[in-house]
Amino acid sequence: MRIKTIAAIPLRIPFGDRYGGPRAKRRGWTEFDSLLVRVEADDGTVGWGEAFAYSCLSTVRTAIEEMVAPLATGREVGDIATFSRMLQKELHIWGRYGITIFALSGLDIALWDIAAKQAGKSLAEYLGGRRRHDLPAYASLVRYGGPQPVDAMVRQAVADGYNDVKLHETTYETIAAARLAAGADIRLTADINCGWSLAEAEDMLPRMRALDLYWVEEPVFPPEDYETLQALGRFGVALAAGENACTAMEFARLVPALAFPQPSVIKVGGISEFLAVADLARRAGKPLMPHTPYFGPGYWATLQLAAHLQEIALFEFLYVHPEAFCGRDIPLPDRGHIAIPDAPGIGFTPDDDTLRRCRVA
Incomplete structure (x- = not known):
């Protein structure tokens, strides 16, 4: 071309x-x-x-x-x-x-x-084959900052059929409230967004293990400090990171230190670099948990990658209500699963009305 x-x-x-x-x-x-x-x-x-x-x-x-x-x-x-x-x-x-x-x-x-x-062809077919037609999603909650709203939102996500829920909270009291609201059968994760010091992480990770968190994400700053992440693995809590890592070169250092690498297709370098990260994860035997809190072409591209790559385990669905979607007929989760479209390319068709109304001058 x-x-x-x-x-x-x-x-x-x-x-x-x-x-x-x-x-x-x-x-x-x-x-x-x-x-x-x-x-x-x-x-x-x-x-x-x-x-x-x-x-x-x-x-x-x-x-x-x-x-x-x-x-x-x-x-x-x-x-x-x-x-x-x-x-x-x-x-x-x-x-x-x-x-x-x-x-x-x-x-x-x-x-x-x-x-x-x-x-x-769809992107999945173009890459070599469509290996699945739907994908489990988890409800990724925004930060609410207190036990009361987190309790309500976790219960709402579980009622909507999600078996996996992610928090963006940093305090023990709030995360513990979420575990109580979710119950023992729901997999609960917490994205700390680099909010803990090393000393705080060393104090909190054993408590996160007691709460049976599926993973803890980006516990400390900087998020690409693979040596510290590897050392924090001694607490027995699965660690995830990678949304802020660019190119497969960064992931070559991160993947050995993580249970769940998290490339973001709109930050890592696009589909080309995402495929290279997936290859690193495959060779390391690590499942990918892509970073996908967006609703544009990156959302659609990640779904196509998931249709092709068995390394992708879950889809991150940002649990919010946009006033509009920039793409027509966006596939949204139903009882915690997303049906993956089979249209040519990534499947994205712009909604011209949204592009006109929401365009920034």
Whole structure:
């Protein structure tokens, strides 16, 4: 394929967090910043990607428009992974990770979408075969900051049919309240978002084990400190990390230290780097738990990867109510499972009304 045009489409979509009871403090996160990447090939095929853009929407947009698009537009693309790696090399002076890789992730996803569409196949089939048609999902709760709302939201998620629930809480009292609300049969996890010091982690991890947490995610800062993560494994609690790691090179260091590597397709470098991470996990015998708290093309691309890769164990579904979805007919969980579409490419078709209403000037 030859790249004809690349466009970045910034969106801001309000959402509700499903909780209507009393709160200790006001909600801090009320809108999704999403950056769609539209790529058109010279034959007219359009591919869609997504670049991570939470709280950095305009910066990532600028990276695509001023760094990535001038390099990639007009180029012939044969092997997508090789092309993406070449772009990484050409842009490395601005940093190997972060904003640069977020921008490249969006382009890479769109290129794979085009290639699969040109072949008349879903991405899963294009990658070598569709191995499953649905996927178990877990309810990923936002941070509520206290036992009362967490109790209510865990009970609601369990009533909706989820067997796995993830918290974004850091205190023992709140996590213990969630365990009591969930009951012994529900797998409960906690994403600490690097919120504990090393001393706090050493104090809390035995208590998390007593609560029978399925995993504890990113307990300390920095999240890529694989030596500390490996050392914390002595407490007998499964550890997960990787949503903030870019490229397979970072995962080569992280995978041995983790029970559950967590690549994010819109942050790691797109589908090309995600496949390389999956290969690392396969050789290490580690299941993947992708980071997917978004609803754009990255959501759809992850589902297609899950249809192809047996290493993916669960799909992270952000347990909120967006006011709109940027893609038409988005497959949502039903009793804790998501049916994976079989449309050409990643399956994403933009909702033009949402793109018009929610586009950021």
